[in-house]
Amino acid sequence: MPHVFPHRHLLGIDPLSRDDILFLLDEAEPWIAFGRQARKADQRLAGLTQFNLFFENSTRTLFSFEVAGKRLGAQVANFHPGASSVRKGESLIDTALTLDAMRPDVMVVRHSETGAPHQVAEAVGCPVVNGGDGTGEHPTQALLDALTMRRRKGRIDGLKVAICGDVRHSRVAGSNIRLLPKLGATVRLVGPAALLPADTGGLAAFTDLDEGIAGSDVVMMLRIQRERLEDGVAGSLADFHARYGLTRERLDRLAPDALVMHPGPMNRGVEIEGALADDPRRSAILEQVENGVAVRMAVLDVLTRGRRGAA
Ligand code: NCD
Numbered sequence: 001m002p003h004v005f006p007h008r009h010l011l012g013i014d015p016l017s018r019d020d021i022l023f024l025l026d027e028a029e030p031w032i033a034f035g036r037q038a039r040k041a042d043q044r045l046a047g048l049t050q051f052n053l054f055f056e057n058s059t060r061t062l063f064s065f066e067v068a069g070k071r072l073g074a075q076v077a078n079f080h081p082g083a084s085s086v087r088k089g090e091s092l093i094d095t096a097l098t099l100d101a102m103r104p105d106v107m108v109v110r111h112s113e114t115g116a117p118h119q120v121a122e123a124v125g126c127p128v129v130n131g132g133d134g135t136g137e138h139p140t141q142a143l144l145d146a147l148t149m150r151r152r153k154g155r156i157d158g159l160k161v162a163i164c165g166d167v168r169h170s171r172v173a174g175s176n177i178r179l180l181p182k183l184g185a186t187v188r189l190v191g192p193a194a195l196l197p198a199d200t201g202g203l204a205a206f207t208d209l210d211e212g213i214a215g216s217d218v219v220m221m222l223r224i225q226r227e228r229l230e231d232g233v234a235g236s237l238a239d240f241h242a243r244y245g246l247t248r249e250r251l252d253r254l255a256p257d258a259l260v261m262h263p264g265p266m267n268r269g270v271e272i273e274g275a276l277a278d279d280p281r282r283s284a285i286l287e288q289v290e291n292g293v294a295v296r297m298a299v300l301d302v303l304t305r306g307r308r309g310a311a
Contacts, residue, residue, distance in 0.1 A: 005302045009121045011130045012137040013178035021182060024298055025147050031294035035071070045074035048105040048304055052078045053096070053120070054131065055086070055111040060264055060289055061131050061140070065108045068296035074105075092116055093123050100124040105307050106300060109133075112227075127303040135169050135228060141263050142175035144295040146183060148288050149218055152259050157184030162213045162255075164190040165222035165244060165271045168197050169229065172263045173222060177203065188212055191244060192235075195224070209244050214254045220261045221246050221271045237270050247273040251282065259284055 003023040007015055016024075034040060050069040054062045062078070069076040079099060081087075086095055092111065096119075099107070106127045109117040114134030121128035132138040150156050161180055167173045167189045180187050189196055189205045190212030196205050206212030213219050224240065251258060260276060260283040268274035277283050 005305075008303070008306075009128045009130075010139050010299055010303060011118050011121060011128065013139050013142060013175050013182070016139075016179075016182070018182045021143070021146070021179060024143055024295070024302065025150060027298035027302060028143070028147055028291070028294040031297040032291060034297075035290065035293055040071045041073070042071060043073040044301060044308070044310070045069065045072035045105075045304060048074045048307070049103065050074045050076045050300065051099055051102075051104040051107045052076065052131075053081075053099065053107060053109045053111075054078070055081045055092075055109075055116070056132065058110055058131070060292060061110065061138075064289070064292045065129075065131065065296050065300075068293050069300055071293075072297055072300060074300070077104075093119060096120040096123050100126070106304055126307075129299060129303065132171050134171065135174065135225075136171050137175045137178070138171040138263075139175050139179075140292070140295055140299055141172045142179040143299070144288055144292040145172075145176055145220070145261060145263070146179055147291045147295055148261065148284050149185075149259070151291070152284055152287070153217060156180065159185040159217040160188070160215060161185050161218040161220060162188045162190050162216040162258075163220045163222065164209060164212060164246065166195040166224045166229075167191050167222065168195050169225035170222045176220065177201065188216070192240075209246070210250065210254055213246075213250070213258065216255045216258045218261060219246060219251065219255060219258045220263075221266070222263070223265060223267055223271060237267075241270055245269070245271055245273065246276060248276045248279075248282070251276065258282075261285065261288060263288065 066076050104126050108129045108131045109120050110131035114136035117130040117133050163173050187203050189203050262285050
């Protein structure tokens with residue numbers, strides 16, 4: 001029996017079953033080869049309208065959602081809050097209702113406030129995808145991370161994944177911490193105490209990077225979310241690099257087979273050594289970006305199937 005995705009929106013990982021997640025990964029897989037063709041045109045979303053509402057900056061997520069929608073034939077429109085009536089005090093919900101009146105078929109929402117895409121989803125008449133909400137979740141990032149791990153390591157079940165750096169403020173961590181255990185991976189959190197979540201939800205936590213990454217199969221590095229920190233919490237960048245920066249020397253000594261991942265944007269010389277990030281044998285950073293387009297194509301396709309009358 002083909003798997004039917006039972007969710008209207010993609011706001012977070014909690015509602016997804018293991019089978020829902022594996023279904024999305026399987027749906028994404030063929031779009032990787034598709035993306036490597038010269039002609040990248042599929043028409044399954046032809047005539048549908050996709051709105052991207054990014055109230056926070058983005059390079060990878062916004063651009064890849066736009067590319068994903070266009071490769072599927074959708075009409076994609078990007079809403080620019082800086083040039084909109086948001087500047088005149090229009091609220092998030094009024095903005096969402098206004099845009100919804102133009103009858104989009106899917107919306108992607110990024111916002112600095114945790115839970116904002118959920119509020120939009122309650123108010124509008126189309127599927128909503130969370131493109132990153134405050135310190136909450138970033139579900140398509142966790143899906144693309146899982147797809148990247150599965151392709152590079154051949155499996156997710158049984159992998160030891162160390163998530164390192166500013167875990168507390170990272171919505172990428174927020175979604176990965178929920179997704180990876182559903183697929184049988186073991187997650188460890190690594191970082192200074194002030195940047196680890198107050199409640200680790202039963203996951204092992206380490207304040208020493210060497211201890212935390214020892215024996216890992218995947219080391220996922222995260223940027224310090226300066227925009228979400230009180231001044232001074234992070235200390236000096238040089239100190240941070242000395243204690244928590246991932247270098248080739250550390251990786252070779254403690255986790256010689258580990259795959260290095262980073263959702264971007266990375267700060268070279270802070271959480272990760274530039275040369276290590278650039279080494280495609282050790283680092284999957286650009287593969288994550290490529291797989292991100294495939295995952296977003298799968299999500300846009302699957303969430304609009306009902307509207308298209310597709311199975
Ligand atoms: C992340 C985000 O915005 O949550 N970037 C991304 O989408 N790949 C990570 C970050 O900002 O550090």
